[in-house]
Amino acid sequence: MDTTREGRRPTLHDVAALAGVSIKTVSRVVNEVSTVDEGIASRVREAVAQLGYRPNQLASRLRSGAPTATIGLVLKDISNEFYSSITLGVASAARARSTQLITAASDEDIDSAEELDLIFDLCRRRVDGMIVIPRGGDYSALRPEIEMGTPMVFLDRHPEELAVDSVLLDNAGGSRAAIDRLIEQGHRRIGLIFHELELEPIGERLRGVRDALDDAGVADDPELLVTGLRDPQSAREAAARMLDLDDPPTAIFCAYNRLTEGVVTAVWERGAPTVVAGFDDFRFSALVPVPLVLVAYDAQRYGRTAADVLFDRIGGDRSPARRIVVPTTIVETGLRATVRP
Amino acid sequence: MDTTREGRRPTLHDVAALAGVSIKTVSRVVNEVSTVDEGIASRVREAVAQLGYRPNQLASRLRSGAPTATIGLVLKDISNEFYSSITLGVASAARARSTQLITAASDEDIDSAEELDLIFDLCRRRVDGMIVIPRGGDYSALRPEIEMGTPMVFLDRHPEELAVDSVLLDNAGGSRAAIDRLIEQGHRRIGLIFHELELEPIGERLRGVRDALDDAGVADDPELLVTGLRDPQSAREAAARMLDLDDPPTAIFCAYNRLTEGVVTAVWERGAPTVVAGFDDFRFSALVPVPLVLVAYDAQRYGRTAADVLFDRIGGDRSPARRIVVPTTIVETGLRATVRP
DNA sequence: TTGAAAGCGCTAACAA
DNA sequence: TTGTTAGCGCTTTCAA
Numbered sequence: 001m002d003t004t005r006e007g008r009r010p011t012l013h014d015v016a017a018l019a020g021v022s023i024k025t026v027s028r029v030v031n032e033v034s035t036v037d038e039g040i041a042s043r044v045r046e047a048v049a050q051l052g053y054r055p056n057q058l059a060s061r062l063r064s065g066a067p068t069a070t071i072g073l074v075l076k077d078i079s080n081e082f083y084s085s086i087t088l089g090v091a092s093a094a095r096a097r098s099t100q101l102i103t104a105a106s107d108e109d110i111d112s113a114e115e116l117d118l119i120f121d122l123c124r125r126r127v128d129g130m131i132v133i134p135r136g137g138d139y140s141a142l143r144p145e146i147e148m149g150t151p152m153v154f155l156d157r158h159p160e161e162l163a164v165d166s167v168l169l170d171n172a173g174g175s176r177a178a179i180d181r182l183i184e185q186g187h188r189r190i191g192l193i194f195h196e197l198e199l200e201p202i203g204e205r206l207r208g209v210r211d212a213l214d215d216a217g218v219a220d221d222p223e224l225l226v227t228g229l230r231d232p233q234s235a236r237e238a239a240a241r242m243l244d245l246d247d248p249p250t251a252i253f254c255a256y257n258r259l260t261e262g263v264v265t266a267v268w269e270r271g272a273p274t275v276v277a278g279f280d281d282f283r284f285s286a287l288v289p290v291p292l293v294l295v296a297y298d299a300q301r302y303g304r305t306a307a308d309v310l311f312d313r314i315g316g317d318r319s320p321a322r323r324i325v326v327p328t329t330i331v332e333t334g335l336r337a338t339v340r341p
Numbered sequence: 342m343d344t345t346r347e348g349r350r351p352t353l354h355d356v357a358a359l360a361g362v363s364i365k366t367v368s369r370v371v372n373e374v375s376t377v378d379e380g381i382a383s384r385v386r387e388a389v390a391q392l393g394y395r396p397n398q399l400a401s402r403l404r405s406g407a408p409t410a411t412i413g414l415v416l417k418d419i420s421n422e423f424y425s426s427i428t429l430g431v432a433s434a435a436r437a438r439s440t441q442l443i444t445a446a447s448d449e450d451i452d453s454a455e456e457l458d459l460i461f462d463l464c465r466r467r468v469d470g471m472i473v474i475p476r477g478g479d480y481s482a483l484r485p486e487i488e489m490g491t492p493m494v495f496l497d498r499h500p501e502e503l504a505v506d507s508v509l510l511d512n513a514g515g516s517r518a519a520i521d522r523l524i525e526q527g528h529r530r531i532g533l534i535f536h537e538l539e540l541e542p543i544g545e546r547l548r549g550v551r552d553a554l555d556d557a558g559v560a561d562d563p564e565l566l567v568t569g570l571r572d573p574q575s576a577r578e579a580a581a582r583m584l585d586l587d588d589p590p591t592a593i594f595c596a597y598n599r600l601t602e603g604v605v606t607a608v609w610e611r612g613a614p615t616v617v618a619g620f621d622d623f624r625f626s627a628l629v630p631v632p633l634v635l636v637a638y639d640a641q642r643y644g645r646t647a648a649d650v651l652f653d654r655i656g657g658d659r660s661p662a663r664r665i666v667v668p669t670t671i672v673e674t675g676l677r678a679t680v681r682p
Numbered sequence: 683t684t685g686a687a688a689g690c691g692c693t694a695a696c697a698a
Numbered sequence: 699t700t701g702t703t704a705g706c707g708c709t710t711t712c713a714a
Contacts, residue, residue, distance in 0.1 A: 399690095
């Protein structure tokens with residue numbers, strides 16, 4: 001192995017010089033074009049191995065105009081198991097097509113402009129397409145990018161201003177089903193612990209909840225609705241306050257998994273007989289010491305579905321934009337017998 | 342917005358023609374070189390906007406030889422919260438340096454050759470460097486790649502055959518500390534539920550366990566060691582069999598989080614008073630209805646540390662390879678009062 | 683079957 | 699301040 005030129009990778013020229021052939025011949029061998037004399041080909045392969053030649057994909061893609069075999073995934077919070085399962089679904093779909101995945105994730109909150117910049121950066125890199133889990137805002141600036149051949153699929157929220165494919169959860173239906181289940185179980189006072197309602201999926205979830213409550217003839221009680229919560233700790237505190245009411249809820253519905261976490265803690269701490277319902281199932285839910293009614297779905301499949309749609313588009317599908325809704329199911333889990341602290 | 346040429350992105354030439362200047366001038370404007378007359382510059386910017394011009398990074402990097410501002414992360418199981426936290430740590434370190442992250446993940450088991458192919462693919466893409474969470478095997482084929490300027494940092498396992506940086510957990514020390522804690526609590530019969538011992542971190546964990554047991558004068562009992570377990574279900578079954586022994590263990594140590602999950606289930610199902618110990622903390626561990634002694638660490642920091650080392654190397658650090666050990670702590674958690682099914 | 687020339691979209695080096 | 703020329707590493711085209 002020639003290691004004399006650290007930092008400089010050998011090019012076709014170097015291989016050609018060593019093998020005593022033209023660069024085009026080396027190119028043919030490297031790309032396994034069959035029209036090369038076997039004797040020459042093996043000489044070339046030897047030179048390739050000796051130099052540790054590794055084709056420069058940037059150069060080859062540039063010249064050939066071939067796709068970069070890269071897709072992007074733009075999301076916020078990859079540490080949430082919900083998003084990491086989605087990522088896994090996308091990753092395995094990509095791998096099945098020998099495509100690499102750029103995950104443009106960020107832990108902190110980024111604003112709308114930064115998110116667009118991330119997307120534009122992926123465009124400059126000429127990804128073949130991307131999946132966006134949007135944080136919200138106006139995405140019309142993406143229209144030209146899509147029209148110029150970078151297909152995008154939106155996950156978890158459909159941007160009305162854009163004619164793109166989107167893959168969504170049945171947010172309203174799932175929440176509705178959870179509340180229906182609680183009503184069936186005889187609950188009438190149901191606390192609601194919510195995230196920011198401006199986030200479309202969260203707003204939809206509240207809509208589903210309200211529909212179910214209306215149909216059951218349960219009146220709104222402002223004391224039983226807290227919104228704008230962003231982490232387990234604040235959900236825990238909000239739930240604790242609710243449980244301190246003169247007429248506390250017998251069940252609490254949480255808009256997403258992080259909030260469920262906090263509410264479960266609050267319920268357990270007081271040894272309350274409260275049922276906790278919520279969007280998103282989670283690992284260990286079967287062992288959590290409070291009764292749970294969860295809206296579950298296959299997050300990995302959710303990501304894979306988005307990737308499949310994206311690869312259809314990359315493959316040339318020009319049919320009208322689709323809106324795919326992934327179904328949810330209700331899972332009753334948790335430990336029914338409660339424990340005292 | 343000119344949308345007449347779907348699929349073909351405008352180039353510097355198109356912008357130059359529209360603005361009536363040379364391509365170099367457009368290049369200057371796009372790259373914010375200050376020596377351009379403001380009148381011309383604004384005319385160019387207008388043309389850029391009108392055409393939706395987006396520079397081709399492949400071309401610019403090729404010509405300028407600039408780094409691709411991309412790093413790779415090669416791992417197996419991104420769905421495990423352990424790996425997704427690592428990914429988040431790497432991702433935020435990358436974002437802080439305006440670098441994109443390619444996560445070459447795979448859910449299925451890939452063999453050594455496939456893993457190397459993934460790495461070589463990243464080399465062909467000319468990533469600036471990569472972090473590898475190795476599945477095991479011989480990595481000496483990577484030596485030329487490293488020497489030619491693609492720095493690599495290994496995470497979770499150090500390949501002896503390579504002079505690379507590695508970032509490791511204190512596997513032996515953490516396990517040892519967990520067993521020490523159990524011994525302190527009076528346990529002498531401690532079941533061991535292990536993954537494949539050939540995986541270096543897992544082997545190390547067993548070593549730590551054995552050291553602690555030896556020092557405490559506890560003799561090996563082959564009935565109390567099960568190895569080769571790969572998922573919660575098989576760990577659950579193995580634990581159930583152990584608990585059925587005439588002289589069952591009073592504590593069970595698990596080599597990693599998925600196994601802990603299964604063992605917790607088995608212990609809870611029988612209402613056994615067994616303490617469950619294990620490597621890796623997890624969300625909700627505080628609410629799991631069995632007493633837990635967990636080896637905890639900051640997985641996000643673990644990933645960030647690897648990324649920091651990598652960026653040092655990318656920045657030109659040529660000092661001898663380092664081996665960084667990330668510390669662990671012991672967390673006693675879980676619910677002490679047990680519940681009956 | 684092999685190779686020479688041109689050029690992908692861009693920037694470096696230099697000239698005007 | 700602006701433009702021209704050459705060329706990054708590769709593939710395409712076409713000729714030998």
